[in-house]
Structures are given as C-alpha cells and as structure tokens.
Amino acid sequence: MAEYTLYWGPKMGSAAVQAALIWADLPHQLVQVNFGNSEHKTAEYRAINPAGKIPALRLPDGTVLSESGAMMVYLSDLVPERGLLPGVTAAARAEALRWLFLFASEAYPAVLCAYHPENFVDGEAAKQSLLNQATATLDRLSDLFVQQALSKHKFALGDQLSMVDVYAVMLLSWHPALHDLCQRLPVIVGFYENVWADPRVHTAFTQHKLQQPPSL
Structure with a gap:
C-alpha cells in the first residue's frame, strides 16, 4: 500500500492527524516542517500547501489535504471498521x-x-x-x-x-x-x-x- 505523508511540527495540529494515521493503521511517513525557522513560509512548502499552514497530508495519489479536522474525518471514513468516528449512518x-x-x-x-x-x-x-x-x-x-x-x-x-x-x-x-x-x-x-x-x-x-x- 502506498504511503501517506504527514507534514508536521511539534505542538501543531498534526498531532491528532498522526494519531488518526496510527489508529487507522495506514502506512505513513512524517516530514517535519520547522515552524520556528519559518519553513512553512518557504516557496518549497507553499508548493505543498499554498496556505502555508501545518499540517498538510499528502495522499497516496499525490493529492494534498489541508485542515486537520478534514484529515481526521477523511481518514476515519477510509477505515470505518476501526472506529475512529461513528459511521456515516450512526446516530x-x-x-x-x-x-x-x-x-x-x-x-x-x-x-x-x-x-x-x-x-x-x-x-x-x-x-x-x-x-x-x-x-x-x-x-x-x-x-x-x-x-x-x-x-x-x-x-x-x-x-x-x-x-x-x-x-x-x-x-x-x-x-x-x-x-x-x-x-x-x-x-x-x-x-x-x-x-x-x-x-x-x-x-x-x-x-x-x-x-x-x-x-x-
């Protein structure tokens, strides 16, 4: 299975997304973005996430997803049997x-x-x-x-x-x-x-x- 790539930083919203990736048992790698050195503002990182925000999640097909909440819902729905969130038909x-x-x-x-x-x-x-x-x-x-x-x-x-x-x-x-x-x-x-x-x-x-x- 192709890997997901999580662009992360300490004390950032990527914390919950990494937990979701582990919980979902999806293969992934972590790429740290140095917020203190303003690496999130560089042209290289903005090519990944034009908003310049951390986190960003690159999907196996190359699509890049932003917004930690969206990432958690997306990952949860990929593997509903793992129970990250209630299924779409659950009350x-x-x-x-x-x-x-x-x-x-x-x-x-x-x-x-x-x-x-x-x-x-x-x-x-x-x-x-x-x-x-x-x-x-x-x-x-x-x-x-x-x-x-x-x-x-x-x-x-x-x-x-x-x-x-x-x-x-x-x-x-x-x-x-x-x-x-x-x-x-x-x-x-x-x-x-x-x-x-x-x-x-x-x-x-x-x-x-x-x-x-x-x-x-």
Whole structure:
C-alpha cells in the first residue's frame, strides 16, 4: 500500500492527524516542517500547501489535504471498521461532526489568537485584550464540553474513545491557563488522562511534545 505523508511540527495540529494515521493503521511517513525557522513560509512548502499552514497530508495519489479536522474525518471514513468516528449512518455521527466543527471554527482560531496575537492586532494593550478574549472563548467551550458531554460520559460520545476526544485534548493542551481550567473543571483531568492513556494517542502526542496530563 502506498504511503501517506504527514507534514508536521511539534505542538501543531498534526498531532491528532498522526494519531488518526496510527489508529487507522495506514502506512505513513512524517516530514517535519520547522515552524520556528519559518519553513512553512518557504516557496518549497507553499508548493505543498499554498496556505502555508501545518499540517498538510499528502495522499497516496499525490493529492494534498489541508485542515486537520478534514484529515481526521477523511481518514476515519477510509477505515470505518476501526472506529475512529461513528459511521456515516450512526446516530452519534451527527454529534461527532458537531463537536469537530465547533472545535475547528471556534477553539482553533482562539488558540491562534492567544499564541500569536501579533498576527491580528498591534500594541501590547490590544494583544493582551485579544489573549483575554481568546482565553474566555476556550473557557466557554470547555464549559460546554463538560456540560454536554463529560458530565454524562467518559468520552465525548459515550464510553468509547473517538477522534473527537483526541482533537479535544490536543486543543486543551494549548489552553493558555490549563492548570486554572482544570482546577475549575476537575473532570477534565481524568478525561485528559484517559485520552493520553491510549497508546496510539500517546505515541502521537509524545512525538508532538504536547503537554502531559495536568496534575492539580
């Protein structure tokens, strides 16, 4: 079987995609893109992903896919028997897509604003204000996730791990005040630990140097 190529970087959205590739048992190689040296802005990388974003996933036929959420859904649907996400006809499929789209549309941009405010505003006061707003957005989404998912189940969709959980923990690991969040919502600690405990996730998250499960 031809290989997939994942263009990745430490602490990047490629963490969840690598977990999906391992879970799906698809042959793949990893090509690191040095974000610190602005390698993602080079002509060579933009020829792969014109948006200059990490990650990018080259499929065996040469097609390049961007957006980590799209990659996870695509890989999940390639091997539905492996259970990365509920199948397209399953009732839980709608809930899974709802969380993935919510995370991608609100949480991911908030993380970008929190860590790179200089890309959006000028001046220290404006940067701090944007950080505060981004943190508030992540707190609101965490509250929603706890209320509508973790207060009822071990994982987002029930008692079985899915890529929704992997995506959620990746985003949680980037929260600017994760310790404070976990003190306020301690159920997140157990959830975080349960997701990290999966060996497929552990391999990908360790490779990407994501924050280990927090301790209170």
